[in-house]
Amino acid sequence: MKLIIRNANNQDMAQILDLIKELAVFEKEPDAVVVTVEDLQNEGFGKNPLFTCFVAELNKEIVGMALCYFRFSTWKGRTVHLEDLIVKEALRGKGIGEKLYAEVLKFAYKNKVKRVEWAVLNWNTPAIKFYERTGATVLKDWYIAQMDEQALKKYVKNNESI
Amino acid sequence: MKLIIRNANNQDMAQILDLIKELAVFEKEPDAVVVTVEDLQNEGFGKNPLFTCFVAELNKEIVGMALCYFRFSTWKGRTVHLEDLIVKEALRGKGIGEKLYAEVLKFAYKNKVKRVEWAVLNWNTPAIKFYERTGATVLKDWYIAQMDEQALKKYVKNNESI
Numbered sequence: 001m002k003l004i005i006r007n008a009n010n011q012d013m014a015q016i017l018d019l020i021k022e023l024a025v026f027e028k029e030p031d032a033v034v035v036t037v038e039d040l041q042n043e044g045f046g047k048n049p050l051f052t053c054f055v056a057e058l059n060k061e062i063v064g065m066a067l068c069y070f071r072f073s074t075w076k077g078r079t080v081h082l083e084d085l086i087v088k089e090a091l092r093g094k095g096i097g098e099k100l101y102a103e104v105l106k107f108a109y110k111n112k113v114k115r116v117e118w119a120v121l122n123w124n125t126p127a128i129k130f131y132e133r134t135g136a137t138v139l140k141d142w143y144i145a146q147m148d149e150q151a152l153k154k155y156v157k158n159n160e161s162i
Numbered sequence: 163m164k165l166i167i168r169n170a171n172n173q174d175m176a177q178i179l180d181l182i183k184e185l186a187v188f189e190k191e192p193d194a195v196v197v198t199v200e201d202l203q204n205e206g207f208g209k210n211p212l213f214t215c216f217v218a219e220l221n222k223e224i225v226g227m228a229l230c231y232f233r234f235s236t237w238k239g240r241t242v243h244l245e246d247l248i249v250k251e252a253l254r255g256k257g258i259g260e261k262l263y264a265e266v267l268k269f270a271y272k273n274k275v276k277r278v279e280w281a282v283l284n285w286n287t288p289a290i291k292f293y294e295r296t297g298a299t300v301l302k303d304w305y306i307a308q309m310d311e312q313a314l315k316k317y318v319k320n321n322e323s324i
Contacts, residue, residue, distance in 0.1 A: 032237050034237065034239065035238060072231055073245065074195075074197060075186065102324040113314075115309065115311065115314075116309045121305075135313030137307070137308050137313075141283055142282065142283060145280050145298045145299070146298060146299050151298065152278060162260065
């Protein structure tokens, strides 16, 4: 078994989308994924890429991925946000996830950012304990607010005069 | 009283940093702000800007700002994140904050993103009610995990072999 962690390329995005969809099905939200292979390719590998993606490759098959990007904190400056880390269900518990996690942290360290940040479901105790063990702090006093496309359109149309 | 909402420029960043620091003092965390005027200028106005900033200008003085940037959701694609929205304390309650909020949402709409996202302190009920009234959804099942510079260095040094 030969596991390689490497930067993703354009041609990996179909397999990356399969991983994203597999996880969404597992989380019972298959229809929530509207992103396409073209979106992933255009946004990740254009002139001004929106994200950096690492893959775990086992015998030439992509079995895991971590996707991250830079953000900007008005207190700290440039930070890295870990958006998603997925390992194929059949291959979990073998340390592949931590290898991807370490790769993102190394990337952040090399880029001299002041902080790495991500979100975790509040009932996911094993993940929270893992993150804390690695030196992360889990903040419990924030909520995440989201406005979706429909609400955004409605707000903008109703508030053109503001 | 002539209020203008406009895109920030390089020369505004000293006043923007004053706003950021004023708020940090108010939140009793003055030392948490390590960002400099140069950071704001380099990261916001270089060849590949990390953020977009809007300012509220009243009689030529900057009295408020909103700072946002693009993120990438593996489910939705490109999104906008509203990182910070500040109005000078003496001028709150006059609708300046909502004008900046609307400006960010218009920016997001023009850029055809699938979602706008931000964080809100869970005890800030007036803010939460305001966001919900404008069509946002407040998610209560996520925590934010952060690894700071020191913990990042420690993790990377201890896990070079992973």
